[in-house]
Amino acid sequence: MKRIISVLVLCLALSGCSYMMDGAYVSIKPHEQQGNPIHSAAISAADYRSLCTVLQDLVAVGTENAVINVGTYDQNAVADDMEDAVAYITGSDPIGAYAVENVIYEIGLGGGTPAISVDISYIHGRSELRQIKNVADMTGAAAHIGEALQDFDTGLVLLVDSYAETDIAQIVADYADRNPDLVMETPQVAVGLYPEEGERRVVELNFAYQTNRDALRQMRAQVQRVFESASLYVSSDSTDARKYEQLYTFLMERFDYQMETSLTPSYSLLSHGVGDSKAFAAVYCAMCRQAELDCRIITGTHDGEPRYWNMIYVDGYYYHVDLLESSAAGRFRKRTDGQMGGYVWDYSAYPEAAGEYVPPTEAVTEIPTEP
Numbered sequence: 330m331k332r333i334i335s336v337l338v339l340c341l342a343l344s345g346c347s348y349m350m351d352g353a354y355v356s357i358k359p360h361e362q363q364g365n366p367i368h369s370a371a372i373s374a375a376d377y378r379s380l381c382t383v384l385q386d387l388v389a390v391g392t393e394n395a396v397i398n399v400g401t402y403d404q405n406a407v408a409d410d411m412e413d414a415v416a417y418i419t420g421s422d423p424i425g426a427y428a429v430e431n432v433i434y435e436i437g438l439g440g441g442t443p444a445i446s447v448d449i450s451y452i453h454g455r456s457e458l459r460q461i462k463n464v465a466d467m468t469g470a471a472a473h474i475g476e477a478l479q480d481f482d483t484g485l486v487l488l489v490d491s492y493a494e495t496d497i498a499q500i501v502a503d504y505a506d507r508n509p510d511l512v513m514e515t516p517q518v519a520v521g522l523y524p525e526e527g528e529r530r531v532v533e534l535n536f537a538y539q540t541n542r543d544a545l546r547q548m549r550a551q552v553q554r555v556f557e558s559a560s561l562y563v564s565s566d567s568t569d570a571r572k573y574e575q576l577y578t579f580l581m582e583r584f585d586y587q588m589e590t591s592l593t594p595s596y597s598l599l600s601h602g603v604g605d606s607k608a609f610a611a612v613y614c615a616m617c618r619q620a621e622l623d624c625r626i627i628t629g630t631h632d633g634e635p636r637y638w639n640m641i642y643v644d645g646y647y648y649h650v651d652l653l654e655s656s657a658a659g660r661f662r663k664r665t666d667g668q669m670g671g672y673v674w675d676y677s678a679y680p681e682a683a684g685e686y687v688p689p690t691e692a693v694t695e696i697p698t699e700p
Contacts, residue, residue, distance in 0.1 A: 373398040377410045384418045387447070388425045391455030397445040404443060408436055411445060420524060423488060424461070427523035427531040428453040457486070461531065466491045470532060475504050477534070478512050481542045485534045492522075492530040501536075506626060509595035509611045510556045510619075513548045514540050539592055548596040555599040559616045569622055570643045573650070574661045576616045580609070581656050588653075609652045610637035617641070623689075629674030636672070640679055642689070647682040 372387075374380040374397055387395055399407055415432045418425035431450040438444060462485070464470050470487050477485040478501065498518050505515040521533035538545065562579045563572050584602025591597035591604065595612050598604035604612075610626045617624035623642035627649070630636055638651035641663070648663035649672075655662045665684040666676075680687065 372396065373400070375399075375401045376403075377406075377414065380410055380414045381417055381422075384414055384447075385422055385425070387449065388418060388422070388429055389458065391428070391451060391458050393449055393451075395447050396439050397447060398439070398442055399445055400442045402443065407443070407445070411436065421527065423523055423527070423529050423531040424458070427486070427521075427533065428458060453486075461486045461488050463488045464490070467493050467495050470495075471500050471504075474500055474534070475508075477536070478504055478516075479508075481513075481538065481545045483536050483538070485536075487532045487534075488529075489532055490529055492528060492532070497532075497534065506607070506611050507615070509608075509615050510553055511549065513545045513552070513593045513596050514538055545593075548593055548600075551600050552595050556616065556619065560619055563620050572620055572622055573617065573624075573641055573643065576613065576620065576622075577650075577652065577655065577661045580613055580616065581652060605637075606635075606651075606653055607637040610639050613650075613652055614639055625679065627674050627679055629672055631673075632671045638672075640682065642680075642687075645686040645688070646684065647680045647687060649682055 372383055372395055374383050380397070380399075380402075383397055402410075411434060415434065419429050419432060420426060428451050429449060430452045433448040435446040436444075437446070439446065462473055464473060464487055466489065470489055473485060473487060474497070497520050501518050502515055505512040516536035516538045519535040519537070521531075521535075523531040523533065540548075559576060559579050563575050567575065583599070586598075586602045586604060588605060589597075589603050591608070594604060594608035598608045598612055614624045614626050617639075625640045627638050627640055628635075629638075631651075636651075638649060638654075641648055641650055643663065648665065649669055650661070650663055651672075664682070666682045667684075
């Protein structure tokens with residue numbers, strides 16, 4: 330919606346009304362507070378910087394009406410400075426650009442003192458302003474996005490102090506892939522940035538799910554019971570190599586699987602035996618991480634078709650594991666890069682599986698605990 334900045338410099342038909350041709354100010358009718366009144370004596374501005382600060386403070390808490398005392402201001406500069414300050418608040422200040430719809434102000438006298446009467450209307454009001462979460466950078470933003478996905482929230486608004494151009498839809502997709510026990514459906518995400526340029530911005534995210542929230546929570550409860558069963562299936566005294574095989578057996582022997590893509594991949598796979606290579610790779614990877622095993626998801630192609638599989642770390646060696654190919658072969662198969670005929674992937678994005686010893690790396694990011 331287009332914002333309108335209205336300036337009223339009026340000479341009202343009141344006794345004592347005076348109009349200064351030099352543009353300093355005019356007398357105005359005492360301002361009637363309607364929303365959340367602020368005593369005029371409590372708000373004052375003496376220069377352009379303090380005027381911007383006052384407007385920022387008013388907008389930050391959703392103030393609709395206020396009177397700003399400008400008795401110590403250079404009266405020849407008030408009109409131009411107020412126009413510039415309103416343009417800054419609505420166009421460049423992150424909260425103002427996100428929240429403000431319209432600003433109307435009158436320059437004149439309030440109680441015999443030079444003052445500016447301000448009326449602010451909002452696209453996003455006080456309750457929405459209170460829900461904005463402040464983060465330092467996009468790393469902090471990603472953490473809040475993960476929390477919102479776990480809660481199946483439909484929206485999230487962040488004030489990012491140091492914004493960097495980021496593919497937020499990819500952040501959402503990656504988080505869902507890494508946490509199939511927590512995120513049942515990867516939502517469509519719409520992103521709004523306020524202002525359009527600048528280091529400090531408000532990032533508005535809207536998530537669109539095709540499954541309702543209650544159903545997603547019920548699905549997650551069922552999925553997490555399966556993950557708990559998988560943890561019990563793994564013998565604590567087994568070697569890592571044996572644990573990888575046990576989790577493979579647990580997952581692949583649950584169903585005679587039907588290969589289809591689903592909006593709710595982990596739920597469909599673990600509850601109905603319906604899934605694709607991505608669902609298998611994501612669920613197996615998450616189960617391995619819960620067992621404190623190093624496991625990664627690889628994205629690539631097999632015989633020219635999109636394909637997902639895993640890479641595991643056993644006794645100092647990296648191996649590829651394609652659960653679907655292993656199932657077809659009738660046994661758990663670990664393969665090196667040279668044994669992956671027909672597969673193509675970004676070799677620079679993953680460790681080399683060359684059949685040579687590689688020292689252990691840092692642990693793979695743990696699955697966060699459900700709030």
